[in-house]
Amino acid sequence: MRLLVATTNANKVHEIRQLLTGVPMQLTTLAQWPDVEAPDETGRTFEENARAKAVYYAVATGELTVAEDSGLEIDALDGAPGVESARFGGIEMSYPEKFAMIYRALAARGSVDSAARFVCALALADGDRILYETRGIVEGRIAPAPKGSGGFGYDPIFFYPPYGQTLAEAGDRKAAVSHRGQAFRALRAFLQSHF
Numbered sequence: 001m002r003l004l005v006a007t008t009n010a011n012k013v014h015e016i017r018q019l020l021t022g023v024p025m026q027l028t029t030l031a032q033w034p035d036v037e038a039p040d041e042t043g044r045t046f047e048e049n050a051r052a053k054a055v056y057y058a059v060a061t062g063e064l065t066v067a068e069d070s071g072l073e074i075d076a077l078d079g080a081p082g083v084e085s086a087r088f089g090g091i092e093m094s095y096p097e098k099f100a101m102i103y104r105a106l107a108a109r110g111s112v113d114s115a116a117r118f119v120c121a122l123a124l125a126d127g128d129r130i131l132y133e134t135r136g137i138v139e140g141r142i143a144p145a146p147k148g149s150g151g152f153g154y155d156p157i158f159f160y161p162p163y164g165q166t167l168a169e170a171g172d173r174k175a176a177v178s179h180r181g182q183a184f185r186a187l188r189a190f191l192q193s194h195f
Helices: 011-017 046-061 095-109 171-177 179-194
Strands: 002-005 026-029 065-074 115-126 129-142 156-158
Touching: 002 011, 002 046, 011 026, 011 171, 011 179, 046 065, 046 115, 046 129, 046 156, 065 179, 129 179, 171 179
Parallel strands: 002 026, 002 065
Antiparallel strands: 065 115, 115 129, 129 156
16 A cells, blocks of 8 residues: 655655654655646645645545645744745745744844744545544744754754754754654554554
8 A cells, every 4th residue: 555745845755754664555755746736735724734735635646645734833923934834935035044034023023032833734635535634743942043954944943942952953853752753653653553
């Protein structure tokens, strides 16, 4: 049996493959369906986007499909960038440029070390049916400055207090606590007990 991991983000694919080790399925990616265009992400929540992507790709490919939507919520910015995390500042903007935008916005609000969280909503679809959903959250703060070269995305500015460092500095320990780690470990347990 095959499972389509519906993302084109190579960093996410690498992370997800590790998290789903032991699942009795062959993992495939969207690279095998280059003609399937990405859907618009119009949901107002991570869950809405995850469900929409999972169903869209499951119907388009005929494969059992898992999709996730994830991002960073910053309390002092009223939850931004949230579901717009990947598109924050424009899809072409680099992450260091996104970080600079965030720090400017936080400085303007006088809350540079705001509480923040990473959220990952995950949905598993078979055709137009959702078989399973879950959510992972990791709480932290915005770091005083970007730090660390591991991880990807917003990891260098996300300070995780129990580790005393950013997720970009956490190395292999990141997966043990990350939002995506939580969600995909729950999916792994579901798949192992149902397939």
